[in-house]
Amino acid sequence: MTSTKNFLHEIEQKKAMRPTANFDRFEADIRYAFDLKPVLYQPEMLNENFPAYFMYRDSYRNEKEKEKIRKAGLRFDYTITPPNVIGMEYIKTYGHYHPKAGDLSYPEVYQVLEGEAIFVLQKRKERDDVIESLAVVEINEGEIIIVPPGYGHVMINRTGEKLITSNWVCRDFKSIYEPYTSLRGACYYLTVDGWIKNERYREVPELSFAKNKTKRVLDVKGDMYELVDDLDTLEFLKKPDEYRDVFEDVLDFQ
Numbered sequence: 001m002t003s004t005k006n007f008l009h010e011i012e013q014k015k016a017m018r019p020t021a022n023f024d025r026f027e028a029d030i031r032y033a034f035d036l037k038p039v040l041y042q043p044e045m046l047n048e049n050f051p052a053y054f055m056y057r058d059s060y061r062n063e064k065e066k067e068k069i070r071k072a073g074l075r076f077d078y079t080i081t082p083p084n085v086i087g088m089e090y091i092k093t094y095g096h097y098h099p100k101a102g103d104l105s106y107p108e109v110y111q112v113l114e115g116e117a118i119f120v121l122q123k124r125k126e127r128d129d130v131i132e133s134l135a136v137v138e139i140n141e142g143e144i145i146i147v148p149p150g151y152g153h154v155m156i157n158r159t160g161e162k163l164i165t166s167n168w169v170c171r172d173f174k175s176i177y178e179p180y181t182s183l184r185g186a187c188y189y190l191t192v193d194g195w196i197k198n199e200r201y202r203e204v205p206e207l208s209f210a211k212n213k214t215k216r217v218l219d220v221k222g223d224m225y226e227l228v229d230d231l232d233t234l235e236f237l238k239k240p241d242e243y244r245d246v247f248e249d250v251l252d253f254q
Helices: 005-013 033-039 063-071 178-182 224-229 231-237 240-247
Strands: 029-032 051-056 074-081 108-114 117-125 127-139 144-147 151-156 163-170 188-191 194-197 210-212 251-253
Touching (some): 029 033, 033 178, 063 074, 063 224, 108 117, 108 231, 117 144, 117 188, 127 144, 127 210, 127 251, 151 178, 163 224, 231 240
Antiparallel strands (some): 029 051, 051 074, 074 163, 108 144, 117 127, 117 151, 188 194, 210 251
């Protein structure tokens, strides 16, 4: 298990890792290792309550942009996930679904700013423990991914380096964590020995990987935060029912 002491010191010393992420202005919401116990493959292997990842919610570069983002009904966040392993399992986020915004649930868009992320996307069918669609997507530095409506998602850092991601999301809802809690995580775990199916699920598709095609519908050059100058581009985050064609072309299932 990697010690987080040096990493915490690094965060304290850096004043502006990214345009909006001034750590002397924003206070991190920290998800601790013990908070992850309900979703871990091997919770019994967890002995140290270290900071698992850091969430800087509602970030902005200046007061003018802060008001612009809030008036648009959006939120911009950062997540920093230091490398770690709990038992055999690579460090991950808790996992959550989004509530409906109409017929469809709210989507979300992420960008990997540093490192490499693995997203486990799963779509329920009528009940929480029956998964009708599953996609594992690898996202490299600089890439963006739209999490389509209907999909719950977990983000994994399997590298030996820290993972820094940003995300845009509608600010008018609360994430739904309970299905991941009751089923002890997503339908697959990523461990140092490979992928392991979560047997608490009644029905799970075979492990499948998908190619990220988000660039075809949302082509971002550089830091995704700069969409602050064109927030109409992100209207699909608030009104997914009106942008069904966007979500149909986000993932290419292998």
